[in-house]
Amino acid sequence: MNRQSQSSHNPTGTISESPIEVLDFEHDRYSSLKLIPWWEQEKVAAAKVMVVGAGALGNEVLKNLALLGIGHIFVVDIDTIEASNLTRSVLFRKEDIGRLKAAVAAERVREMNPDVKLAAHNRDVVMDIGLGVFRRIDVVIGCVDNVEARVFMNNACWRVMKPWINGGIEEMQGIVEVFVPPDGACYECTMTEIDYQEMNRRRPCGLPFDDIALGKVPTTPTISSIIAGIQVQEALKLIHGREVMSGGGISFYGTTNELLRTAYSRSEECPVHSSPTAIVPIDRKVSSTTFGQLLQEASGQLGEEARIELDFDLVVGLSCSCGERQKLLGRRNALKRNQVMCSRCGEIMAMDLTSEISRLSDELLDKTLSQAGIAPFDIVTIKGSNAQLRFEFTGDEAEMLNYL
């Protein structure tokens, strides 16, 4: 059956002047979407969407993106599939138990719709996804269950001026929030003391729990599909350039079926909304560039005083009250408890931290950026005496944006 799109939606019944696309319902899988007056399948096909988390919410979001024919999806998750995921993950099967969530989700999306290309990464979004990835995405959809990852996504999106859509679920209630830099409130503007406590609870003294299972949030597949559905609808509006509830949230309470819309107020003290500086792409990889080489490269534009400013605490050594000292290099929030335990007396050792590297940082100049925990395709800020630049490690692009 063929139908004509534009004129059938003209409320006056007159024939539209705009070009008429003949829809082919038998052969074109997107033909019924094209009946929506504002729908532009070309924009959907050209869109690049990042999905952070391939759990209950992520599965529903990915399923929707697959059905819609979103052209490119970047999916990141560090977990493997467990039996308990099978009650709320439409993309996973019993045989998938033990396999990586991101990889399996990507496989199933390709099966659902071969038009969709995916890059699937078994990584921790907070540590291992460089800002260069965020910069090449149109919309980020957050499907995580913890404040730390949300704070990271919010910062990353603000730094490269990309919109993101947060989702959260618990039992029969959930929330969707849309943040569109540079205007309006950001996620951190909405954070309460309790949110910060929750973030620190996961990492006492900045260290993650090793073996203690954190309480899992009880959820149903029904609330996942409701919240994921709203998230993807908001993404579709952004992709089409339509109005969204920027800096606002929708809470849905399933017990009473109440829906509450909230417009957040922007906090002028919020540290996230700093104005972005120029990005300079350099054809280098974080795994083969040393801090010395990077400072050398930057000195041409920023002078000999150039210093690298990390956006995390870098551990450069450990010292114990018993007198023991150990060499160690890495991000503070990536360290495990057993790495900072004194081999002599068993106490937790004090960490020597830095977040700035200059020509005077002798011990670090021959270390590569990845040895210090900088993510591939990341953007690194370098300050001179009166200017600053952000260098993007574009040499990592092919490794990270491996859409298949």
Ligand SMILES: [Zn+2]
């Ligand atoms: Zn803010």
Ligand SMILES: [Zn+2]
């Ligand atoms: Zn000791």
